[in-house]
Amino acid sequence: MSDITESISPAESIPTASIPTAPPTAATATRAERTGSGAFATARQLRRYWILVGTLTLLSVVIAVGIVTWDNPMPFGTAGFWRITQMRATNLVVIAIVVVCQAVATVSFQSATNNRIITPSIMGFEALYVAIQTAAVFFLGAVGVTALTGVPQFALMVVLMVGFSLMLYGWLLSGKYGNMQVMLLVGIVLGGGLGSVATFMQRMLTPSEFDILTAKLFGSVSNADASYLPLAIPLCIGAAGTLWWRSRRLNIIALGKDVTTNLGLDHRREIMLVLFLVSVLMATTTALVGPLTFLGFLVATLAYQFATTHDHRFVFPVAILTGFVILGGAYFVLKNIFYAEGAVSIIIEAVGGTAFLYVILRKGRL
Numbered sequence: 001m002s003d004i005t006e007s008i009s010p011a012e013s014i015p016t017a018s019i020p021t022a023p024p025t026a027a028t029a030t031r032a033e034r035t036g037s038g039a040f041a042t043a044r045q046l047r048r049y050w051i052l053v054g055t056l057t058l059l060s061v062v063i064a065v066g067i068v069t070w071d072n073p074m075p076f077g078t079a080g081f082w083r084i085t086q087m088r089a090t091n092l093v094v095i096a097i098v099v100v101c102q103a104v105a106t107v108s109f110q111s112a113t114n115n116r117i118i119t120p121s122i123m124g125f126e127a128l129y130v131a132i133q134t135a136a137v138f139f140l141g142a143v144g145v146t147a148l149t150g151v152p153q154f155a156l157m158v159v160l161m162v163g164f165s166l167m168l169y170g171w172l173l174s175g176k177y178g179n180m181q182v183m184l185l186v187g188i189v190l191g192g193g194l195g196s197v198a199t200f201m202q203r204m205l206t207p208s209e210f211d212i213l214t215a216k217l218f219g220s221v222s223n224a225d226a227s228y229l230p231l232a233i234p235l236c237i238g239a240a241g242t243l244w245w246r247s248r249r250l251n252i253i254a255l256g257k258d259v260t261t262n263l264g265l266d267h268r269r270e271i272m273l274v275l276f277l278v279s280v281l282m283a284t285t286t287a288l289v290g291p292l293t294f295l296g297f298l299v300a301t302l303a304y305q306f307a308t309t310h311d312h313r314f315v316f317p318v319a320i321l322t323g324f325v326i327l328g329g330a331y332f333v334l335k336n337i338f339y340a341e342g343a344v345s346i347i348i349e350a351v352g353g354t355a356f357l358y359v360i361l362r363k364g365r366l
Contacts, residue, residue, distance in 0.1 A: 039309045039310075039311035040309055045309075049307060049308070049318075052306055052307070056321035056322060056325060059325050059329075064092055064328065066336075067095075068089050070332070070336050071336055072085065094221050094224040094289065098285050098288065099320055099324045100320055101284055101285035102299060102323060104239075104319070105120050105282050106296030106319075107312065107315055107316060108250060108274055108312075109278045110300060111253055111274075112253060113180055113184065114180075116304070117356070119296050120281075120282045121282070121291070123184075123187040123191070124168075124190045124194060125279075125283060126291035126293060128194055129157070130217055130291065132148070133213060136148050138204065141209060145212055149225065151228060154231065154232075154287055155231060157286075158235070158284060161287065162280055166279065168187060169279075217291070219291050219345035219349075220289060220345055232284050239281045244313070246273075247313040248313075249265065249270060253271065293349060294355070298356075300319055303315050303322055326348070330347055
């Protein structure tokens with residue numbers, strides 16, 4: 001008996017090839033593709049992200065080339081052709097500044113407030129801009145519009161809006177009972193109050209003065225002056241670059257006050273710095289082209305849907321590229337096909353407002 005047992009080894013008694021093996025499941029394949037504890041759960045999501053960035057970048061380049069070269073009446077390569085291209089490039093730079101400011105400011109503001117259905121516009125930036133423009137025409141007449149034109153006036157407008165927001169933040173986020181919810185509610189109330197005052201002054205204007213004022217109260221690329229760009233570009237790059245550099249801290253702030261404090265960060269100081277940089281971005285874009293209430297909300301909402309991550313290092317580029325495709329594409333289509341470039345802000349606000357209502361009705365699914 002022992003001889004028989006020794007003559008048949010376990011390996012010989014059950015051939016390896018005859019052992020049935022379970023086929024790999026989807027869960028096993030997914031685990032094999034995981035990238036670790038980074039911004040993306042799987043390598044597939046990371047590849048999808050870079051494909052998305054590449055597609056948006058290609059669309060942005062096509063739109064940019066179309067804006068500066070489409071329907072140019074001068075022969076290609078001539079001095080007149082490049083002169084017209086250079087003039088159109090100013091509008092392209094303005095669109096880029098507006099998109100960067102709106103996208104980065106809105107994503108950062110939503111993370112700081114831990115709320116995806118609000119925008120920095122509710123803090124009264126647009127209302128203050130409208131009130132200042134209306135007051136200038138109300139007290140100075142039609143020349144009030146020109147009185148607010150120029151680099152010093154642009155800088156003054158930015159300083160007033162940033163100062164207004166800092167006063168609001170410093171007052172409502174300090175003290176024993178200071179909290180973010182109260183700050184947002186007070187910002188809405190102050191914005192509504194400034195809007196009411198502006199509406200009252202507008203009703204007292206003559207028809208000609210009101211027509212002149214109306215052109216300044218609609219957000220439009222044509223409102224921007226090329227002389228503002230040497231000041232607007234550094235403000236945009238400085239504030240947006242700082243927020244991107246502090247993306248890891250924004251990731252922590254988005255988790256809430258308790259988590260931020262437990263991880264060793266001063267929550268109030270971090271929030272104040274984020275809100276200050278958001279104020280600089282919003283003041284710059286509002287003073288440059290006028291109010292664009294829902295552009296930032298539309299861009300931020302689509303960016304989170306497209307990027308499939310909450311890491312701000314990856315959300316910011318998608319938000320900027322998405323915003324450029326939306327605003328630049330709308331500007332190109334309305335200017336060259338419908339010859340109504342002044343209606344860009346109206347279309348953007350209509351689409352953004354519809355998206356806002358859609359998100360509200362979904363009740364927190366984002």
